[in-house]
Amino acid sequence: MSVRITIVGAGPGGYIGAIRAAQLGAEVTLIEREAVGGTCLNRGCIPTKALKASADAMALAGRLSEFGIRLEGAVRPDIPAIQARKDKVVQTLVTGVRKILESYKVRLIEGAAEVLTPDRVRVQPGEGEAVEVAGDRLILATGSRPANIPGLAVDGTRILNSDQALVLDAVPADMLILGGGVIGVEFAFILSQLGSRVTVVEALDRLVGLPGVDPDSSRVLEREMKKSKIAFHLNKTIVRTLPEGENRVRAILGPSPFLENPTERDRQEVAVSAERLLVSIGRAPVADGLGLERLGLDRDARGWVQVNERLETNVAGVYAIGDLLGPSKIMLAHVATAEALVAVENCLGGRRVMDYDAVPSGIFTSPEMADVGLTEPEARDRGLDVRADVFLFRAMGKPQAMGEIAGQVKIVSEASSGRLLGVHIIGPHATDLIAEATLALRLGATAADVAETIHVHPSLSETVMEAAHAALDAPLHRPAAKS
Ligand code: FAD
Numbered sequence: 001m002s003v004r005i006t007i008v009g010a011g012p013g014g015y016i017g018a019i020r021a022a023q024l025g026a027e028v029t030l031i032e033r034e035a036v037g038g039t040c041l042n043r044g045c046i047p048t049k050a051l052k053a054s055a056d057a058m059a060l061a062g063r064l065s066e067f068g069i070r071l072e073g074a075v076r077p078d079i080p081a082i083q084a085r086k087d088k089v090v091q092t093l094v095t096g097v098r099k100i101l102e103s104y105k106v107r108l109i110e111g112a113a114e115v116l117t118p119d120r121v122r123v124q125p126g127e128g129e130a131v132e133v134a135g136d137r138l139i140l141a142t143g144s145r146p147a148n149i150p151g152l153a154v155d156g157t158r159i160l161n162s163d164q165a166l167v168l169d170a171v172p173a174d175m176l177i178l179g180g181g182v183i184g185v186e187f188a189f190i191l192s193q194l195g196s197r198v199t200v201v202e203a204l205d206r207l208v209g210l211p212g213v214d215p216d217s218s219r220v221l222e223r224e225m226k227k228s229k230i231a232f233h234l235n236k237t238i239v240r241t242l243p244e245g246e247n248r249v250r251a252i253l254g255p256s257p258f259l260e261n262p263t264e265r266d267r268q269e270v271a272v273s274a275e276r277l278l279v280s281i282g283r284a285p286v287a288d289g290l291g292l293e294r295l296g297l298d299r300d301a302r303g304w305v306q307v308n309e310r311l312e313t314n315v316a317g318v319y320a321i322g323d324l325l326g327p328s329k330i331m332l333a334h335v336a337t338a339e340a341l342v343a344v345e346n347c348l349g350g351r352r353v354m355d356y357d358a359v360p361s362g363i364f365t366s367p368e369m370a371d372v373g374l375t376e377p378e379a380r381d382r383g384l385d386v387r388a389d390v391f392l393f394r395a396m397g398k399p400q401a402m403g404e405i406a407g408q409v410k411i412v413s414e415a416s417s418g419r420l421l422g423v424h425i426i427g428p429h430a431t432d433l434i435a436e437a438t439l440a441l442r443l444g445a446t447a448a449d450v451a452e453t454i455h456v457h458p459s460l461s462e463t464v465m466e467a468a469h470a471a472l473d474a475p476l477h478r479p480a481a482k483s
Contacts, residue, residue, distance in 0.1 A: 002027045005347050006121050006135035008113040008290070011038020013322030013336030014141035015097055021344045022104035029133050030101065031123050033112040037094045039143050039323070040333040043163050046093060048186055050086035051166070052364055055193035059366065066403055077194045079170055086166075109133070115140075115291040118317050137317050137347035140305065141340070142290060144283035144323035144331060152178070152241060152279060158249045159241070159277045162187070168276075171195050176251055176274035178238050180207040182363050184280040185221065189366045192230045199272055200225075200232040203256035207232060212361055214375040214410055214424035216390070221365060221426060224406055228366070235259050235266060241277065249277050283331060285324055302326065309353045311343040319343040330359050358442040362431035367407045370434035373422030373441050376412050387415040389447075391467035393427040395477045397458035404428035409467040411447060418446035418471065429460050436464055447471035 005021045007014045010032035018030040035042045054077065061075040101108055111125035118138055124130045146161035148154065154161045160168075162183050171194045177184045180202030192198045200207070206218040207225070225232060239254035253270045255262040285303040292299065298306040298314040304326025311319050321343050322336030329335065335356075342352045363369040379386040394405035407427025413420050423437035440450055450468035455461045469475045 003137060003348055004029070004135040005137045005139065005344070006133050007031070007139045007141060008115070008121065009038060009141035009143055009286075009322070009324075010036045010097075010108070011141060011143050011322060011336060012040045012333040013143070013324075013340045014038065014139070015101065016337045017139055017141065017321065017340035017344050018101060018106045019104055020341055021347070022106050024344065024348055026344075026348060027107075028104075029107045029109060029135065031109045031111065031113040031121065031133070033110070035094065036098055036101070036108070037090070038141075039145075040336075041090060041093050041097070043166060045333050046090055047086050047166050048183075048190070049364060050089040051082065051190050052186070054082040054085065055190040056366065058195075059193040063403070077171060079168070079194075082194075083167065083169070112289060114289055115295055118295065118315055137319070139340075139343050139347065140290070140292075140313075140318065140320040140324055141322045141336070142286045142324050143336075144326075145286050146279070147282040147284040149178075149279060149281050152238065154279055158243070158247070158275075159279060162278070162280055165276075165278050172275035173197065174199070174274040175276050175278060176201065176249070176272050177278045177280060178251075179280035179282070180204075180232060180234075181210065181280065181282070182208060182361075184278070185225075186364050187278055187280065188225070188230050188232075189228070189364075192228055193366070198230045199274065200230065201236050201238060201251075201253055201272075202232060202234050203237045203258050205234050207234070208363060208369070210361075211378070212359075212371045212373075212375065213363070213369065214371060214412075214422070215377065216408075216410060217369050217371065217424050217426040220407060221369060224365075224367065227406075233270065235262075236270070238277075239269065244273055248273055248275055251277060282327075283323065285326065287324070300326065304328070310346045310351065311339055311354055312346065317347075319347060330356060330361070332359070332361060335359055358438050360434045360438045362434065364431065367404065367427045368430040369426045370430040371422070371424045372434055372438045373420065374412055375422055375424065376410070379412050379421045384421065385415045386412060386421065387471065388412050389467055389470035391463055391470050391475060391478075393460070393463050396460075396463050396466065398460050398462065399428060401458065402428060409433075409463050411450075411467045411471045413447050413471050418448055420445055420447060420450070423464070423467075425464070427460070427463065433460055433464055436461060 005026045021028045111123040114122045121133045174197040177200045180200045235256045236253045238251045242250045244250040250273045255266045305320040321339035323331045342354045360372040376388040390410045393399040393407045399405045410424040412422040447468045455465045
């Protein structure tokens, strides 16, 4: 008899797990209470990238004369049409996923799951009677939701979270964004390109100050934001908000709680008024009504589920994947997917260990950012014998031809062996270019391996190759050092 696997949550963790489990011969039940595709397809990766495509088109339209194209008349965003396009993209993908699940005979139950025991789950559909599902293995993939901040109530009108910012029916004249992390900066560019005056408030001393993002990339991003007239305040937070008239909000910015020795200047309060405030300060686990307490599942102080290296929880036969594992395991769609493949194999008797060493991240700003492996400071902190080499996109043919010259590729490598430790890109199509670097890191490649690999000319990937040549002290498209 085949193994029965129950999966709760049909995001990129859960639905991929269901497909793989079915491919491997399991009898699969997938339970989803909102929308197949989860946050990623419905409220995250895909809708933001569809909106970004419209915002990029708008930005390009503003630069047409640079390409020798004359435009007569004004370029204006049509927000209902932009939203309709975004919805269509989402629908196409969700429908595609549903068809694939159907083709693999995955039993999809639409309703809210409550775990009764490791082998029994009750599902309450929107209408009608609850059903009980019996299984041999359980995978929890219920994801995350926007986190709230005490004293700053999201009201869906003036103060929004990212779910609400995705369905705006007009571009706010001005937008204040609390949180200069990935979601905050992505929205900053989208809204700014669509015509909003955007201000970002970030508590850390740099934008996207995540561990894997190289500080130099943050500096380049900050420079590009200034060029795009997106204002930002670092080391600051919102200390209070006041309504302003019918439709606006006034925020008072004060020193960040992370600031160790605030100066007089840091302590000075600044008032910013905006039509809307987007709160994007992180995510919280989704576990309401799921019955995890009854199961006795180990969770940390913030509620993130704890697993071992094979992604099994402390309860035998119960696995957890995706955002539900929290930031220590990297909250990205492709990580949830990779974890799903590992968890499913282990449900079926495998002993696979989840490897987080070469996880790329992508940030869809303008220009894009992408990182894999150690940053330069991380590598130095580990006491490694490090060198870091940078090559600028502007030196190469394809970026010049495209008119996308901002940014750089930085290679962090071991000085003695040339072994790659990390690659950090900010520039055009960085999120695509990082794939080569990820494979190189995974295979333990050296800078010489990348430099000696023939790359298409002209292509953006040549900049990665040139950074590798630079790491061998022999960049080709750079004048010789003065002797
Ligand atoms: P989710 O996608 O959150 O899916 C969980 C599912 O479980 C949901 O559909 C939920 O309804 C369901 N569920 C919860 N509880 C129950 C229950 N009791 N019963 C039944 N069903 C339940 N990541 C990237 O890699 N690239 C990006 O560009 C990117 N952009 C993003 C942009 C935004 C604005 C946001 C918010 C996130 C973005 N992410 C991005 C992150 C990405 O969306 C998540 O990492 C990913 O969706 C996590 O997948 P998951 O399967 O763990 O959970």
